[in-house]
Amino acid sequence: MKPILTLFQRELRSYFATPVAYVFIVIFLLLSGAFTFYLGRFYERGQADLEPFFQFHPWLYLFLVPAVAMRLWADERKSGTIELLLTLPVTMGQAVLAKFLAAWSFVALALALTFPIWITVNYLGDPDNGVIVTGYLGSLLMAGAYLAIGACLSAATRSQVVAFILSVVVCFLFLLAGFPLVLDLFRAIAPQSLVDAIAGLSFLSHFNGISRGVIDLRDLIYFLLTIGFWLYANAVVIDLKKAD
């Protein structure tokens, strides 16, 4: 446990050692605000809830979370510090987990800084705060799933740019899996059970449930399993690729 904590602290601090963290947080806050008020028509809807805020998170994360994840392992491989890290007395699992948790905490911090919008909606009306809490929970879980994908793909290359693009593409596929665009295509060629399975893999369908205030155990398990799967894959990829 102790090594995880030490690694976690180092990682989290390294975000703030450069302007990257501040740039990320500012852009995240600006974009989430712009989406909510202009695209989501927060005022015009005349409803006291945060749906217009949460509904754009899958799209916002699509580009911002891979940007957080891309340096996780690609940078270690490029600078050679991966050799230092993996010859310290820590297990692969501890290293993978500590790095992921640090990145996740960082995204959580950015998400937490959107609190003024929560205050605003409470000032303007009388929202169901329970729904808003589950919305935040769902958003955080989805960010974790994006991050786990990004972390794994970041271990596959030395180049942060390649890691970023790969992550965006894979995350986009997971996002789109629930859309008619993709499902109709599969419906024509695959049995219904496969189509359902593909729809079941979509971030969007699981997130929509939680963000509307419905905590379905299956949605929670889905996100946690996705994170677990990609982190395991992360460890495997590091093991395979660390030599070159």
Add this chain to the structure above:
Amino acid sequence: MIEASALTKRYGRFTAVNAVTFEVRVGQVLGFLGPNGAGKSTTMKMIAGFLSPTAGRAKVCGFDVETHPIEAKKALGYLPEGAPSYGEMTVRSFLEFIAGIRGLTAESKRRRLDDVIGRLRLEGVLEQTIDTLSKGFKRRVGLAQAILHDPPVLILDEPTDGLDPNQKHEVRRLINDMAENKVIVISTHILEEVHAVCNRVVVIAGGTLLADATPGELEARSRYHMAVSLTTDETAKARETLTAIPEVETVEIDPQNQRITAFPRKGQQILMAVGDALRAQGIAVRELQLETGRLDEVFRNITQSHLREAHA
């Protein structure tokens, strides 16, 4: 103690390290010598637990690095090639991070930090980020990181690479200071380093271990071993005189500085005979020296004959 037995690493069909076996005990400073790409770093990476061997095994202080990696890594201080470290951290926070990961308690952490900062003269750069440091300081930070937990086993991949002569001297002194009660393995392609710090040499080329000896034994393999070299104004006469000595096999003259070298027949001592002969002929010698052997020549012989065999 380090035990490597039949350590092998293959990448596809390419064999980077081929069944390398050796053992290093406390008090030994083992120099890993070899041309670039010989497999030195790969061998070290396997012992340090970074790469998994394709076959064979490595043990550090009795712990197999594959089956008991954490115990082995705890006993080990490792300086990877190029001394990588986290550039955005300050020297102090980097060393404190390493101390934390190594599980040092508050008391021993302060003591050890003071010790390595003093030994490696890092006082002046503690609050600087590592990215802004010169190459020499970066290397010293890497060394500080490796010895921070006072490990019984040290593996240093090219510890003096990129240092100026003064810094090299200091790092070698540091290694000598620690040598007595540790197991130390260093890799280098600088032959003078072998004399300066090592009491044992392993030569490796093409992934194969070619020699395992003390620096003295290696020098004894040189054809210069026990040869006598001298300079004089009467080069031609001296050459004649030396060639006439029965124990002398051949006499060579270096075309650049006219230095004459007399090589003995196998197992013969020629120093006295050379001295007597020169005196008898009345040849004035400017300077005369008994050669111990030339490591660079031995190194070339060992590694190149291996290459020739590999190509044949």
